[in-house]
Amino acid sequence: MSVNQFDPKQTTTLDTPKKVLKDQSNTGSIAANLNTDNKKVGFVSLGCPKNLVDSERILTQLRTEGYEVVPNYDDAGIVIVNTCGFIDSAVQESLDTIGEALQENGKVLVTGCLGAKEDEIKEVYPNVLGITGPHAYENVMEQVHTHLPKPGQLPFAAQVPDTGVKLTPKHYAYLKISEGCNHRCTFCIIPSMRGDLDSRSIGEVLSEAQRLKAAGVKELLVISQDTSAYGVDRKNKTEFFDGMPIKSNFKTLCEQLSKMGIWVRLHYVYPYPHVDEIVPLMSQGALLPYLDIPFQHASKRILKLMKRPGNVDKTLERIQKWRELCPELVIRSTFIVGFPGETEEEFQELLDFLQAAKLDRVGCFKYSPVEGATANDLPDHIPEDVKEERFHRFMQLQQQISEARLATRVGKTYQILIDEVDEEGAIGRCFADAPEIDGLVYLNDETQHKPGDIVEAKIIASDEYDLWAESI
Numbered sequence: 001m002s003v004n005q006f007d008p009k010q011t012t013t014l015d016t017p018k019k020v021l022k023d024q025s026n027t028g029s030i031a032a033n034l035n036t037d038n039k040k041v042g043f044v045s046l047g048c049p050k051n052l053v054d055s056e057r058i059l060t061q062l063r064t065e066g067y068e069v070v071p072n073y074d075d076a077g078i079v080i081v082n083t084c085g086f087i088d089s090a091v092q093e094s095l096d097t098i099g100e101a102l103q104e105n106g107k108v109l110v111t112g113c114l115g116a117k118e119d120e121i122k123e124v125y126p127n128v129l130g131i132t133g134p135h136a137y138e139n140v141m142e143q144v145h146t147h148l149p150k151p152g153q154l155p156f157a158a159q160v161p162d163t164g165v166k167l168t169p170k171h172y173a174y175l176k177i178s179e180g181c182n183h184r185c186t187f188c189i190i191p192s193m194r195g196d197l198d199s200r201s202i203g204e205v206l207s208e209a210q211r212l213k214a215a216g217v218k219e220l221l222v223i224s225q226d227t228s229a230y231g232v233d234r235k236n237k238t239e240f241f242d243g244m245p246i247k248s249n250f251k252t253l254c255e256q257l258s259k260m261g262i263w264v265r266l267h268y269v270y271p272y273p274h275v276d277e278i279v280p281l282m283s284q285g286a287l288l289p290y291l292d293i294p295f296q297h298a299s300k301r302i303l304k305l306m307k308r309p310g311n312v313d314k315t316l317e318r319i320q321k322w323r324e325l326c327p328e329l330v331i332r333s334t335f336i337v338g339f340p341g342e343t344e345e346e347f348q349e350l351l352d353f354l355q356a357a358k359l360d361r362v363g364c365f366k367y368s369p370v371e372g373a374t375a376n377d378l379p380d381h382i383p384e385d386v387k388e389e390r391f392h393r394f395m396q397l398q399q400q401i402s403e404a405r406l407a408t409r410v411g412k413t414y415q416i417l418i419d420e421v422d423e424e425g426a427i428g429r430c431f432a433d434a435p436e437i438d439g440l441v442y443l444n445d446e447t448q449h450k451p452g453d454i455v456e457a458k459i460i461a462s463d464e465y466d467l468w469a470e471s472i
Contacts, residue, residue: 038077047084
């Protein structure tokens with residue numbers, strides 16, 4: 001996901017078409033001609049929702065200090081690019097965007113995950129004004145102050161909402177509960193970029209959730225690098241919220257969020273045993289019956305090479321128990337095909353697992369070497385054509401499973417959260433659909449709704465990924 005974001009109230013695209021520099025020899029040459037009295041900032045956010053939250057925090061601080069965020073390169077006194085560096089394609093997109101910003105403006109600060117690879121950026125773009133890593137909010141602002149001094153001492157903070165600047169629509173928001181990760185999956189370099197697990201105070205998280213609800217948010221999407229590890233680093237510490245003592249752990253956090261009276265959706269849930277304790281809250285309707293669990297593979301040997309939990313039989317048993325307790329439970333997951341050494345038999349194990357688990361929403365990635373990942377050193381890397389063939393077989397099977405799962409929803413009635421309304425009707429999501437990554441529910445010819453409305457609707461049709469409904 002990429003967001004070229006300059007207006008804190010809505011997501012916009014740049015006025016200038018994207019131009020990728022082929023020759024970096026002259027980049028940044030116009031920077032010296034820019035007027036430092038210009039207090040306008042351009043901002044480009046790339047990557048995952050966790051990065052989006054980082055962008056929101058930087059934009060909030062910019063607005064608090066009186067900087068104006070503008071929707072084009074020409075008006076900006078400086079441009080900030082919040083980068084992604086997880087896989088090679090994301091690295092290239094980030095580098096291309098930095099090049100575009102340098103060509104169109106010339107005065108560029110780089111932050112985010114790719115910023116952890118400062119030498120790599122400097123090699124291509126030596127004229128960027130500054131580079132910081134992920135969630136380095138204070139360092140970013142220090143660099144802004146150096147090149148674009150503060151506008152003044154006016155009480156700008158009073159003009160910024162209590163929730164801060166949000167890049168999502170008004171009716172849903174991401175709630176990031178921690179930074180970093182304690183795992184060392186061999187295909188991943190996130191810990192080297194974002195560090196070990198660092199959970200936020202539970203009181204701070206719940207207070208932010210309250211502010212978001214008060215601002216009209218109908219759905220909270222709980223995110224982190226390892227959501228179900230929340231509080232492990234705080235060692236179940238007793239903290240306070242609304243004057244009451246409260247333990248800082250995953251279960252307590254879920255229990256407290258479930259009392260908010262709005263949709264709460266859990267993402268990036270590592271399958272620890274204590275995840276079982278959360279499913280009863282879902283069966284009671286307190287949390288959305290939705291679990292985003294990245295299983296990654298089904299072969300015990302491949303999972304061991306990945307340094308992921310690897311007892312597939314127990315995983316299937318747990319899925320069955322979860323569904324017995326909460327029949328409406330939707331499970332989203334991601335998998336990697338073509339991991340080094342993956343045999344045809346091991347790939348077939350993965351397909352067999354899909355058939356048995358019947359997961360509702362699934363993403364699949366072809367293994368891609370990432371600079372710094374230990375999996376790069378494994379033997380027997382899979383040829384690209386084999387990865388491609390396995391990817392298509394995987395997705396073809398999952399498409400059939402998804403189509404069958406969605407067909408069971410026809411005739412049932414659900415609450416639909418409306419995301420968009422145009423001349424053709426309304427588009428929304430039910431509990432089973434996270435924004436941007438899952439399917440949609442179409443309410444054709446129903447133009448009377450507004451984004452953020454929650455309507456009762458009966459499902460009348462389905463296909464491989466989406467639903468059609470009529471409001472009641």
